[in-house]
Amino acid sequence: MPIPVDRSTTWPYEDGEPGPFSYSRFSSPTVAEAERALGELDGGEALLFASGAAATTSLALAFLSPSRTVALAEGAYYGTGVLFEELSRWGVRCVEFDQTGAPPDGVDLVWVEAPSNPFLTMPDLPAMAAHPAPVVCDSTAATPVHLRPLEHGCDFVLHSATKFLAGHDDALVGAVVCRKPEDAARLRELRTRTGPVAAPDVAWLLLRGLATLEVRVARQTETARSIAERLRGHPAVATVRYPGFGGLLSFDVEDADTARSVETGTTLIANKTSLGGVTSRIEARFRWEGDRVPPGLLRLSLGLEDPDLLWADLERALGGP
Numbered sequence: 001m002p003i004p005v006d007r008s009t010t011w012p013y014e015d016g017e018p019g020p021f022s023y024s025r026f027s028s029p030t031v032a033e034a035e036r037a038l039g040e041l042d043g044g045e046a047l048l049f050a051s052g053a054a055a056t057t058s059l060a061l062a063f064l065s066p067s068r069t070v071a072l073a074e075g076a077y078y079g080t081g082v083l084f085e086e087l088s089r090w091g092v093r094c095v096e097f098d099q100t101g102a103p104p105d106g107v108d109l110v111w112v113e114a115p116s117n118p119f120l121t122m123p124d125l126p127a128m129a130a131h132p133a134p135v136v137c138d139s140t141a142a143t144p145v146h147l148r149p150l151e152h153g154c155d156f157v158l159h160s161a162t163k164f165l166a167g168h169d170d171a172l173v174g175a176v177v178c179r180k181p182e183d184a185a186r187l188r189e190l191r192t193r194t195g196p197v198a199a200p201d202v203a204w205l206l207l208r209g210l211a212t213l214e215v216r217v218a219r220q221t222e223t224a225r226s227i228a229e230r231l232r233g234h235p236a237v238a239t240v241r242y243p244g245f246g247g248l249l250s251f252d253v254e255d256a257d258t259a260r261s262v263e264t265g266t267t268l269i270a271n272k273t274s275l276g277g278v279t280s281r282i283e284a285r286f287r288w289e290g291d292r293v294p295p296g297l298l299r300l301s302l303g304l305e306d307p308d309l310l311w312a313d314l315e316r317a318l319g320g321p
């Protein structure tokens with residue numbers, strides 16, 4: 001592996017002055033190394049946070065203030081909408097918009113998701129770049145293997161690195177990659193003052209995940225393509241949402257009861273939440289998101305298992321031919 005984990009919280013001053021590392025709330029060697037690696041993948045300056053949600057909170061606190069408005073993509077990660085609702089007590093406003101078109105005028109921050117989780121729509125990135133407000137692209141599901149949002153004019157990339165980037169369901173970690181050094185400096189200042197930095201062990205697990213990111217995502221994409229196609233041909237499946245790349249898709253069965261029997265009927269595919277791990281999982285999103293999603297919507301994240309075995313498992317749960 002690249003480097004050992006340095007769990008120190010303090011390092012000696014050099015000639016009476018703080019060196020590159022002094023106190024681990026500011027930064028630490030393992031975190032800095034993972035930031036360097038991720039920054040290279042996305043083409044910007046990366047900062048790690050304790051979770052994707054901590055990264056979202058930090059971006060909001062650093063770049064919004066009372067009476068400022070964020071335009072959030074409709075159908076984006078449920079937790080991001082809930083987080084902005086929480087921040088509404090502090091005067092931050094949130095409006096939703098259809099990310100396949102232009103963002104509304106007069107907003108102070110644009111927040112899109114590529115592709116959105118669990119609706120799998122893609123943002124119109126040229127329309128975002130043409131808007132005067134800074135643009136955040138949550139690229140958790142695309143990963144830098146499939147999309148480098150900074151090259152499309154976005155100002156920030158956000159990752160729940162808990163998902164594909166760390167990739168093994170054993171590290172909770174978030175990241176923001178900044179296009180402008182001055183934005184990265186402001187975000188680092190906020191992180192240092194408020195404290196949501198990632199831990200060194202987790203940064204090490206992220207480094208381990210990044211080492212296999214490309215092969216994992218290539219395989220997950222190949223499997224997801226094949227499963228999406230077979231789902232489209234299945235009589236019990238109404239709608240399949242898949243943008244053509246990445247390991248995440250969603251599809252609809254008739255109603256909530258049918259969704260329950262499918263998610264509890266698979267054996268190889270676990271019935272649990274989250275995405276981007278090396279093992280496949282399925283869940284009805286209705287339990288978390290309520291009426292915001294169709295009651296029969298199932299979100300499926302493909303792992304590295306044999307695609308034919310995955311399909312056999314799904315087909316059996318769907319009631320078979």
Ligand SMILES: *Cc1c(COP(=O)(O)O)cnc(C)c1O
Nearest residue numbers: 051052053077117140160162173
């Ligand atoms: C999971 C997720 C998040 C939140 O990340 P955590 O690491 O769970 O805090 C944000 N955005 C998307 C698209 C996600 O899937």
